[in-house]
Amino acid sequence: MTTPDPRGPVLEVEGLRKTFGDVVAVAGVDLTLHAGGALAVVGESGSGKTTVARMIVGLERPAAGRITACGRDRSRPARSARERRRRGGEVQIVFQDPYSSLDPRQSPASAVEEVLRLHTSLDAAGRRGRVAELAGLVGLDERQMAAAPSRLSGGQRQRVAIARALAAEPRVLILDESVAALDVSIQAQVLNVLADVRERTGVAYLFISHDLAVVRQVTDDVVVMRGGAIVERGPTARVLDAPAHPYTRLLRESVPRPGWRPARRALRTGQDDELKESR
Amino acid sequence: MNASLLDVEGLTVFLPVEGEERPVLRDVSLSIAAGEAVGLVGESGSGKSMTARAIVRLLPPGARTEGVIRYRGEDVGSLRGAALRALRTDVAMVFQDPRAHVNPVRTVGDFLTEGLRTHRRLSRRAAEERAVRVLDEVGIAAGARRLRQYPHELSGGLLQRVMIAAALLAEPRLLLADEPTTALDVTTQAEVMALLDELRRERELALLFITHDLELAAAVCDRTAVMYAGRVMEVRASALLHDDPLHPYTAALAAARPSLARRADRLPATPGRPLSAFEAPPGCAFGPRCAHARDACHERRPELLPLAGGQAACARAEELRGLLRDRNGKPVVSHDHA
Amino acid sequence: MTGITVARRAGAGTIRRAGLGPLGTAAAGVVVVAVVLAVLGPALSPADPNASDFASAYAPPAPGHPLGFDGQGRDLLARLLEGARTSLLGPLLVVALSMAAGTALAIAAAWAGGWLDAAVSAALEVVFAFPGVLLAMLVAAVFGPGLGAAVVALAVAYVPYIARLLRGAALAERGKPYVRALEVQGAGALAICLRHLVPNLLPLIAAQATLFFGYAMVDLAIVSFFGLGVQPPDADWGVMVASGRSGVLQGYPAEALLAGGCVVVLVVAFNVLGERLPGAAGAGGRPWRRTGLRTGRRTGRRGGAA
């Protein structure tokens, strides 16, 4: 574990901003995540939620704003691999597409082992043991960890991706639509794994999603993003039961659930799509 | 029940995959009355999309089918040339990914008016007038400008509305919608589904709505069929599907979906993964994953039999009545994850 | 050079699983036989390839000389075997040089992006303007004819085609989550490229190398045909077609057609093999494009994949 930091937040973002050409993807985002917490960033495509996540892990360079993880500043992408490795021990990420989240030529066990070599000083035996521990944590057995990725289901691959991220013992795990591409029965299994992992390791989640029901199941707090800005924030239960912002209300009303009927909104000219069309 | 518009009886489809013939649909039976909306729900590999494509004979090359599909009393399999083309104007289809399903190098106008100009010999101007009117109905303003645009200049939501407009322009009797909103944002989805539902009812169109989202199907369909591993597991009035399912798989599917209203400590997840028809074991395909399975379930494949106003393909459906969901909708069946 | 323009951009094209199949195996067989003949060549041929005897100019096949003689009375079989060596060694060097340079440039450009990518692309654009055969002629004019000069020239001329093709595939691979995850883990750029990017591109590299071997064989033969590559009296299939030209005009096409036939057979073999290797682009791999092809962005909120 990197230097324990019980009191202060494990992740702090202030005034984060990003533009692509003349399109403002992220316009002034602030958020805070405490140790062991679970914060959702909800929004539709083009809301900027994924860009925020990519900036936090250094895959995208912010135009402005400050990012601090575990008390260390990471507003600018790391200059060296050593710096990236140190930051890898603070924040990790699991992506959406299960079919390209693993190197097709590398077994799950060796993928996790490769991270252990980067982040720990364990010897070969120690690493093997730790790989088995991590596999158990995400509900995978010896055989599955040795199988070629192409033989694993989408759900199993995402579990490997989670185990690989946990191998770096991060304080924050960003889940960027990590269960969006999974079938319902498999999604449930992975959500349960996430619940177990959080209980056992105390890792904090930054959960990027467009799915409000999944957000309710996984997170304690939520920020709702639209057009690159946060339009509402608060405890997940409160925001979903009594949304204050009209957009959050619209989002909630659009989610199919028992007894729900789709209602056409006032605007007939599809402006909403025209707005999105520009992105 | 007025005469059904579409009758699918014992449909079994085999596809050549890497040299061997593999079943993708196994004895699927389903009927749709004129003006009725039927949902077809299932996870990956369930065969829901293949069923829709079989109806208009759009199966991949080399596919072999058994069983019969009757549309307005005629056997679809025997239709050739002009008769088959007539069927395909009477049955319109909307696909999941509009960007792939609309010719990218021709204008939106070409796409919308091609059907009219080909089948009804309408002049380009007359066809375009009609197209603009229907575009307005699907919520797209300035139709004339849109006709001159190309598909890549429109957002996913707008392009899907164009596809729906094109389907309506053919004035079909049956609309097959294969996951039309899966690629769209949830707010756009709600808008597109509301529009599809409203226009369908106005035109008394029958609808076969394919989706992986149980609640979405229930919201727009009178009845919903649940498919698993190429088989129909249950057909049920949509209103009862969530609260009083007949088949353990439907209950498991509904329970596995997190609720918008409350947070469960752990979701009742079903172990294993959804199987495709050719991976299914003998007996009930859901047997290996079913919490209520008994030995009988693994021997014989259960038939789809009428039960409580719907149909279910489960040997223990009768005795499980009422046990699949407890009072507050929490499923009785509970598993710790594998 | 003609074949080169149909170099196919695999990018994230579908990699075909099917094995080599009957045709592919046959093609592989032809290649193996050719290599063996090239290596053993001189030992196998009974006669001395350069021993000329004007008495038997254009003489028909005779015992001990199954293929007869050329215009200068030299044994055709011996010369074909001798020629096999340069006709195979040359292309091998061209492919080795161009694939190595092309792959390195492609991965560096795909990984670094930004200015390096732009610089590499601009440089390649200049080299693009020179078809291989033309560059070979220029180099021969400057440094004098010879196989070495021609090999280097063709290798340089091929680099843009290979780099462009592999850059597309490398960019697609680089964007995939498993590479991004490794970056976030803090793995070194070189480690990621060598241990993850290159292994995943190997099938494509192998398939392209095989195809480019065929193109190189044709181009080298052309340069030798001009008299700018392998110099007579050394035997080389391109040289033999050139020297056989006068025979053709006098009604003795044996030398030219036999040498030309060898080129054709091997190029067919390499093409058939190249298209059936697992790394080959899907059946309809889109040919590479130099313009900024902005196809509509695929929307896809959720794949519903198993």
Added chain:
Amino acid sequence: MASYLVRRLVMLAATLLVSSLVVFAGLSAAPGDPLTTLSGGRSLPPQTVALLVERYHLNEPFLVRYASWLGGAARGDLGVSIQLRQDVSALIAARAGTTLGLIGYAALIVVVAGVAAGLLAALRPGTVDTVVVAATAVVVAVPPFVAAMALIGVFAVGLRWLPALGDGAGLWDGVRHLTLPALALAAAAAAAVARITRTSVREELGREHVQTAVARGIPYAAVVRRHALRNAAVPIGTLTGMTVASMIALAAVVERAFGLSGLGATLVNAALSKDFAVVQGVSLVLVTAFVLVNTLVDVGAALLDPRITLGGRS
């Protein structure tokens, strides 16, 4: 579109500048002394040597010579051929016609035969398709110089239908003389275009939007014409254009095989005899033609496919 063309022209200018500099530097650094070529190896009296040195600027420093050459090139004066004692630009003008005719004739064969065979194979699966695939698989591997030998052997020497060598006089005789060379040049290219056409049309037929058209009851013939062929036109046009461009350099092979006095043959002879001014002049003309044809191909693709925005920010 305009910004794209400007960018392409700048790129062409840059390419020509760089390549001419490289070639010029290479030539002047080349082993062997142009004077020996000039004098044909004979020893010359001093005043003749001085005259030659002055006339061919042999004594000036490299950059000055390059600059003067560049200035001349800009005015269309590409220097003087040492071997042929002729003005390079005049020499090029005289021979360009043959090469242009050859490439034009071959391009016609490639487009007509190639595309037709490809369409036939794509739209008539079964025996026709197999035959075309097998035939093109072999022909695509027959380089022009091998095709030339075979064609001369059979049609000129064997059947005596067509002349084997020389340019011929007048239009009709010129065409007869160009037929075998054009066929030799076009053979492999036509096979390549046939294969591309077949693959592109097959690929388009498998696309989802063709499925939509079929699902809407559009007759198959209309589906093929309006959707498969219309979309396949882009890749087919692009690759056919590039194949024709590649023939510019290959023309030299056929010209040499058939004894035609085109630019290609001239370049080969100049390379052999180190006649640098000609090598420089002809290669620049060929490079320019090559880049221009490829630019035309890209512009054509952009016209056919609305998604392609030529370099502009979409």
